[in-house]
Amino acid sequence: MTKKNSLSRRDFFSTTAIVGAVGTIGAGALLASCTGGAPKLVPLQSLSGAYIPDLVDKAIDGKPLKAGLIGCGGRGSGAAQNFLTAGPNLQIVALGDLFQDRIDDCRKGLKEKFNVEVPDNMCFTGFDAYKKVIAAGVDLLIIATPPVFRPTHFEAAVEAGKHAFLEKPICVDAVGARLIMATAKKATAQGLCVVTGTQRHHQRSYVESFKQIQSGIIGDIVSGNVYWNQSMLWYKERKPEWTDMEFMVRDWVNWKWLSGDHIVEQHVHNLDVFSWFFGKKPVRAVGFGAKQRRLSGDQYDMFSVDYEYEGGVHVHSMCRQIDGCENNVSEFIQGTKGSWNSAKMEIADLQGKVLWKFDSEKEKADFKQTDPYVLEHVDLVNHIRANTAINQAEETAISCLTAVMGRQSAYTGAAVTWEEMSNSTLSYLPEKLEIGPVDMSTYVIAVPGKGKEVKKA
Amino acid sequence: MIKKLKLTKWSWFVFFTGLFACAILLFASNKALTYTSTDEYCQSCHIHPDADASWKKSSHFYNNSGVRVHCVECHLPPKESNKYLFDKAKTGLNDLYGFYFKDKKSFDWENKRLLEHAVKIVYNESCLKCHQNLFSKGLSAEGGTAHLYYEKNAEKLNLQCINCHLDVGHYNPNYKHSKMTGIPVTATASQNIFTAPATVTTFGNFTEFIPNSAISFNMVAVKGGTFKMGSPEKEPYRKSDEGPVRQVTVSPFFMGEVEVSWDEFWTFFASTMSEGRVDPNEVMARNANSPDAVTGPTPPFGIPDQGWGSGKRPAITMTHYSATIYCKWLSKITGKHYRLPTEAEWEFACRAGTETPYFFPGDPKRLSQVGLRSKLFGADTANISRYVVYALNSSGKTQEPAFVKANPFGLKNLQGNVLEYCSDFYAEDAYAKTGTTVNNPKGPDSGTEYVIRGGNYSFDAKDLRSAARGYTRTTDWLKTDPQQPKSIWWYSDIKGIGFRVVCDPDSSIVIK
Numbered sequence: 001m002t003k004k005n006s007l008s009r010r011d012f013f014s015t016t017a018i019v020g021a022v023g024t025i026g027a028g029a030l031l032a033s034c035t036g037g038a039p040k041l042v043p044l045q046s047l048s049g050a051y052i053p054d055l056v057d058k059a060i061d062g063k064p065l066k067a068g069l070i071g072c073g074g075r076g077s078g079a080a081q082n083f084l085t086a087g088p089n090l091q092i093v094a095l096g097d098l099f100q101d102r103i104d105d106c107r108k109g110l111k112e113k114f115n116v117e118v119p120d121n122m123c124f125t126g127f128d129a130y131k132k133v134i135a136a137g138v139d140l141l142i143i144a145t146p147p148v149f150r151p152t153h154f155e156a157a158v159e160a161g162k163h164a165f166l167e168k169p170i171c172v173d174a175v176g177a178r179l180i181m182a183t184a185k186k187a188t189a190q191g192l193c194v195v196t197g198t199q200r201h202h203q204r205s206y207v208e209s210f211k212q213i214q215s216g217i218i219g220d221i222v223s224g225n226v227y228w229n230q231s232m233l234w235y236k237e238r239k240p241e242w243t244d245m246e247f248m249v250r251d252w253v254n255w256k257w258l259s260g261d262h263i264v265e266q267h268v269h270n271l272d273v274f275s276w277f278f279g280k281k282p283v284r285a286v287g288f289g290a291k292q293r294r295l296s297g298d299q300y301d302m303f304s305v306d307y308e309y310e311g312g313v314h315v316h317s318m319c320r321q322i323d324g325c326e327n328n329v330s331e332f333i334q335g336t337k338g339s340w341n342s343a344k345m346e347i348a349d350l351q352g353k354v355l356w357k358f359d360s361e362k363e364k365a366d367f368k369q370t371d372p373y374v375l376e377h378v379d380l381v382n383h384i385r386a387n388t389a390i391n392q393a394e395e396t397a398i399s400c401l402t403a404v405m406g407r408q409s410a411y412t413g414a415a416v417t418w419e420e421m422s423n424s425t426l427s428y429l430p431e432k433l434e435i436g437p438v439d440m441s442t443y444v445i446a447v448p449g450k451g452k453e454v455k456k457a
Numbered sequence: 458m459i460k461k462l463k464l465t466k467w468s469w470f471v472f473f474t475g476l477f478a479c480a481i482l483l484f485a486s487n488k489a490l491t492y493t494s495t496d497e498y499c500q501s502c503h504i505h506p507d508a509d510a511s512w513k514k515s516s517h518f519y520n521n522s523g524v525r526v527h528c529v530e531c532h533l534p535p536k537e538s539n540k541y542l543f544d545k546a547k548t549g550l551n552d553l554y555g556f557y558f559k560d561k562k563s564f565d566w567e568n569k570r571l572l573e574h575a576v577k578i579v580y581n582e583s584c585l586k587c588h589q590n591l592f593s594k595g596l597s598a599e600g601g602t603a604h605l606y607y608e609k610n611a612e613k614l615n616l617q618c619i620n621c622h623l624d625v626g627h628y629n630p631n632y633k634h635s636k637m638t639g640i641p642v643t644a645t646a647s648q649n650i651f652t653a654p655a656t657v658t659t660f661g662n663f664t665e666f667i668p669n670s671a672i673s674f675n676m677v678a679v680k681g682g683t684f685k686m687g688s689p690e691k692e693p694y695r696k697s698d699e700g701p702v703r704q705v706t707v708s709p710f711f712m713g714e715v716e717v718s719w720d721e722f723w724t725f726f727a728s729t730m731s732e733g734r735v736d737p738n739e740v741m742a743r744n745a746n747s748p749d750a751v752t753g754p755t756p757p758f759g760i761p762d763q764g765w766g767s768g769k770r771p772a773i774t775m776t777h778y779s780a781t782i783y784c785k786w787l788s789k790i791t792g793k794h795y796r797l798p799t800e801a802e803w804e805f806a807c808r809a810g811t812e813t814p815y816f817f818p819g820d821p822k823r824l825s826q827v828g829l830r831s832k833l834f835g836a837d838t839a840n841i842s843r844y845v846v847y848a849l850n851s852s853g854k855t856q857e858p859a860f861v862k863a864n865p866f867g868l869k870n871l872q873g874n875v876l877e878y879c880s881d882f883y884a885e886d887a888y889a890k891t892g893t894t895v896n897n898p899k900g901p902d903s904g905t906e907y908v909i910r911g912g913n914y915s916f917d918a919k920d921l922r923s924a925a926r927g928y929t930r931t932t933d934w935l936k937t938d939p940q941q942p943k944s945i946w947w948y949s950d951i952k953g954i955g956f957r958v959v960c961d962p963d964s965s966i967v968i969k
Binding site for chain 1: 593
């Protein structure tokens with residue numbers, strides 16, 4: 001019964017949510033409802049106040065939208081293709097990257113899969129390529145460079161009045177987080193649309209889970225566990241002709257100044273889910289971490305962090321990138337009446353009885369497009385074409401800063417508070433950016449605490 | 458019925474006449490309201506051509522957008538506000554009173570454009586009425602940080618737009634809304650350069666030379682002795698933290714004849730300044746752990762001398778921490794031991810052998826502006842004005858040392874000009890925590906705020922008594938600093954604060 005109420009409330013307040021709401025209630029939300037004796041639920045928040053994306057198969061038509069891509073690596077090229085898949089009249093017209101070969105690879109993919117050709121004079125290389133892409137007559141920017149550059153690129157895009165898709169993470173330090181937040185406000189002031197690559201926000205199973213939890217089905221949230229444990233990620237074998245800077249940027253997922261370390265670079269997804277569902281900020285983090293098997297760079301390959309959130313709620317976060325270990329990429333949230341986990345996408349009561357489960361078969365039957373990496377672009381394009389604002393940058397910056405806070409605690413051994421982190425002068429962006437030799441002795445693996453260091457043989 | 462009808466006819470007439478009169482009145486009053494809100498009307502009474510001229514030079518008069526902002530748009534609340542009419546009337550009455558009853562020459566316009574006064578006549582809601590978007594096109598990253606800070610803290614800290622944008626309505630060449638760049642030229646930079654510090658072999662006054670600069674300053678030998686520290690309970694305007702009175706003995710020391718000047722402070726800045734990319738905690742740890750390393754201030758925001766001039770004027774607005782690092786630097790380059798005075802040393806030097814409220818003759822009640830007698834007959838300024846830069850003689854700013862005479866020890870301006878840092882932590886009950894006879898007291902072992910002594914150019918005489926105590930207010934004084942974290946070097950929200958140094962005599966010096 002309560003579900004009906006929440007639906008009508010949402011209907012009343014938000015017409016844009018109707019299609020999504022109807023579709024999603026159909027998509028399994030009613031599995032456990034209306035059985036007659038169900039206890040009355042107390043909603044955590046009114047969904048009318050929360051953003052629920054309208055996850056339709058395809059973006060609406062409109063005049064051509066021209067996008068420029070900054071950062072033509074794997075994810076950037078992928079995002080460009082996701083964008084082209086999202087709907088009609090969508091174009092990629094300009095490319096920017098530090099390296100010509102990455103641009104060439106990206107063009108090849110666009111040509112082969114979408115028959116899109118980006119002419120030479122619309123391709124730009126170098127650290128200032130982003131300025132040229134922004135100035136190339138585009139409507140929106142897809143920004144997917146290593147994340148340390150994201151705040152600067154986002155600021156330039158918004159200054160030029162462009163919509164933006166920001167691949168996650170969107171910042172790796174406190175100074176960057178503040179620039180994102182101020183720039184997000186500039187974007188909102190102009191009515192620009194900004195979507196970030198935390199694609200779980202555009203994944204139907206997560207959006208439905210969010211709605212279930214907000215309806216009060218697991219009661220009040222009392223704790224959480226978030227995981228990103230996976231095998232080793234990639235690294236680049238250094239070529240003799242590469243300078244230090246070129247090597248690091250090409251090998252960026254292994255260098256903390258570029259990626260923010262993997263707790264920020266990947267695990268931010270899981271931390272972001274908890275912040276999104278819980279709706280509050282962390283206040284304090286105490287974490288461990290180490291580098292055990294990583295082959296390149298100055299990062300850790302494992303973190304374990306205890307986050308304390310507002311209201312005394314604890315979240316255990318763990319992430320690892322080592323082969324041959326137990327893997328798990330998911331979130332678990334415990335409530336007073338039950339729990340939710342994203343591994344099975346189901347909700348169980350305190351006795352383990354399944355109360356709700358996302359029906360992915362039904363999703364496949366009801367929708368043609370189920371890829372959240374495409375759906376996030378569908379939503380972005382729909383907002384741009386409907387002239388309704390969306391801005392995820394501030395929310396994602398908070399999640400990124402949450403990850404940064406855990407990282408700093410693991411690196412130093414000290415407890416790190418949100419207050420300290422949000423006021424910190426921590427900045428990973430070098431003052432001078434140029435391809436060339438770099439004093440590599442400054443890139444050392446963090447060692448927490450005091451005392452004698454154990455030297456590895 | 459008929460009678461009533463007649464009456465009604467009559468009342469209709471009254472009603473329409475009334476309505477007509479009201480309409481005329483409304484029309485007239487609306488006209489009056491509009492007329493009295495024009496720039497011309499404002500300027501017809503406000504006989505201060507400077508405000509008119511500076512407005513015309515400001516960004517609110519001449520700018521990219523072509524919009525011109527008029528007097529009442531800043532100096533009254535927005536028209537829609539329910540305070541509008543009341544505040545307009547109040548301002549009008551105040552202006553009329555000033556126009557008809559006050560001597561035009563008595564207005565200190567220079568002073569009135571300072572922030573302290575400006576916040577009373579500029580309405581923040583009026584700023585925000587026009588400036589609806591604080592994250593405007595072209596806003597820099599620093600500006601973004603500052604405006605995020607404003608949004609987060611405006612209500613809690615009562616932040617005003619003009620805390621940072623004081624010159625937008627009236628141009629002020631001495632105001633700068635940006636970080637100071639470069640190093641100010643010290644006044645005597647073209648003179649002889651000292652290659653070595655002063656050599657001091659006897660206990661007497663000496664002139665210290667700052668090596669590799671043309672800057673020198675005088676140090677006065679203070680012999681030390683025993684005195685009654687604090688004020689007796691009957692002293693007018695005494696506060697409880699000034700007691701109980703103790704017999705305090707201080708050892709001999711040298712003390713700066715005057716407060717540390719801008720010439721001296723900029724010399725320190727020039728040789729130690731840092732860029733602020735390093736976490737302040739790291740800087741503080743570095744300064745604390747290594748005896749030789751001195752990492753000095755980051756560039757201040759705006760012009761810290763407030764446009765009053767530097768040179769021999771006392772350096773101001775630096776933090777207590779800045780002052781201690783200055784002493785560390787000065788010690789290092791002179792090979793002596795410079796430090797901030799203890800509170801006891803300061804009061805000993807200020808009293809210069811006297812036990813009266815001031816070292817010169819004077820009753821606080823007669824000298825203060827506060828009492829009824831002073832209100833009627835005016836405060837007695839004859840004596841105090843010769844020795845102290847304070848509210849009634851300062852013209853609202855710091856003054857150079859030549860403005861006043863020295864006390865019997867040969868020290869100038871301990872009481873006035875600028876507040877002075879001491880090395881002690883402040884505690885209200887600090888005096889009660891020791892015995893009644895005490896040697897070289899250094900204050901509480903721990904604390905959060907430091908003792909400041911003396912008063913500044915804006916103080917009333919009652920707060921300039923030799924025994925009067927004050928303390929730093931770190932949070933308030935950094936209220937509008939939007940940096941994250943806030944500066945450890947410069948205060949954003951206090952002007953009249955500085956310090957003077959003391960120097961410990963070398964053990965080889967014989968003190969007779």
